[in-house]
Amino acid sequence: MLKVCHMTSVHKRYDGRILKKECVSLVNAGYDVTLIVTDNKEDEIYRGVKITSIDFHPKNRLDRILNSKKRMLKKALNIDADVYHFHDPELIPVGIILHNKGKKVIYDSHEDFVQDIKEKVWIPNCIRIVLSFLFKYYEKISAKNFDMIITVTPHIVDKFLNYHRNVHMITNYPVVNFEDRKNNKRSDCNQICFTGLISPLWEHENIIKALNIMKKDDISYTLAGPSDEDYIKKLKDLDVNKRIKYMGVVDAIGVDIIQTHSVAGMAILKYSQTVGGKIGTLGNTKIFEYMYSQIPVICSDFVLWKEIIDKWKCGICVNPNDIDSISKAITFLKNNKLEAKTMGENGRRAVIQEYNWETQEKKLLALYAQIAGERVL
Known part of the structure; x- marks a missing residue:
């Protein structure tokens, strides 16, 4: 051996x-x-x-x-x-x-x-x-x-x-349970989510700015994962309509519950040379975790990520610096529940078949x- x-x-x-x-x-x-x-x-x-x-x-x-x-x-x-x-x-x-x-x-x-x-x-x-x-x-x-x-x-x-x-x-790519038949019901969803290490790399400030230009009671932003207290305070101070719900560090079951009850998972990563500029990376599992959880993805328009999103029709790609595009993507998925559901199902199927x-x-x-x-x- x-x-x-x-x-x-x-x-x-x-x-x-x-x-x-x-x-x-x-x-x-x-x-x-x-x-x-x-x-x-x-x-x-x-x-x-x-x-x-x-x-x-x-x-x-x-x-x-x-x-x-x-x-x-x-x-x-x-x-x-x-x-x-x-x-x-x-x-x-x-x-x-x-x-x-x-x-x-x-x-x-x-x-x-x-x-x-x-x-x-x-x-x-x-x-x-x-x-x-x-x-x-x-x-x-x-x-x-x-x-x-x-x-x-x-x-x-x-x-x-x-x-x-x-x-x-x-x-x-994520470890999957091929026997698990997920059946999400998200008709009453009124939140977007981010689960993972909460840092400036993920453009949370731009997401909050995008939410600030939407209707006051339209949608909330739930974050779960480790973070710096000062950074969370900074985000809350930027949050005009008090949409942020910071859950702290939660276990795998808690993550699944948050994702299941979300309109979309946010994966808006900064353009940086560590991820090949606008090429992007397959080293980060964020979009695949959301796809496996059967929710649509709103993510940066990296070349590598856009190829996946376009191929499987499982989300929306945006320029991470374009506040208006981020806002429109969130609004579209919230107002088009049937299409969002189909995107979630497509993403789940993509991970089961290919990205696992x-x-x-x-x-x-x-x-x-x-x-x-x-x-x-």
Whole structure:
């Protein structure tokens, strides 16, 4: 049995992509899988995946970057796996050392970190530019040490193909229950929703501005998920007609209830270089989560997202900076319940047939079979 070790210093132990998708899929396929995480919680087994901690809870970002790598490497060497699969660019040095010890190493790049550095507002602009340039060079020369690179969306695949021959796309489509027959009844819906990490990236301010130009009692905006108190206050201060309902962090059942009773799910993501500008990304699951919940999507008009929305007729794409278009999209779905219902059904069918984790699981297992074959040789 091939022994596999996933490693993350940034993501939480119950991360959807790392643990609940990739690690669980590998366990179900018969691999011996351990996930090393950066926290100080007790070790446990999750659906066959052995989760082990480096017993270190960093005080801040810098503490993590400086002090987690040695602990991660020590734990990884003790596990003595055949394949190491790491998920954070700060673990590149760990991956290189493991490669030099004869291990198979996979770099799983969830984001375009070169562009991400440029957009980190907490770093002074002049330093950002230098750091981005240095990291681009560092990532390029380091890539040769890895047997495979996995990433989430086409424009990042294209970037890595410039300096690595073995690059593959494993997207973040949702895990679905093919036996679940959802039957939403939303005739009395009077809200739109957003479920997930609530941050300025999702253009909530523009959504509220769009709601402000609608009739006072027309529709409310329900948000559920982690957020900064100051940011929620900022949104509420902007909310002229008091439409916002912030539910805090809710569990999966609560998310399902919110989505089921919504006219539409909002996925209006900013144009930024981290998502390829107006190209967009398949690395974010937001639109697919709404589609699976059988509600229409109102989303940014990224090229990748618009192709999906147009193909399946499951929502409305808007320019994230166009307040009037956002308002019109919300109004249309609220006033055309039958068409909104059809869009929701179309989206659900699209995820069941095409945009689900099972399609990506097959790719992942094929890549691991390739690695396993090389390991035997």
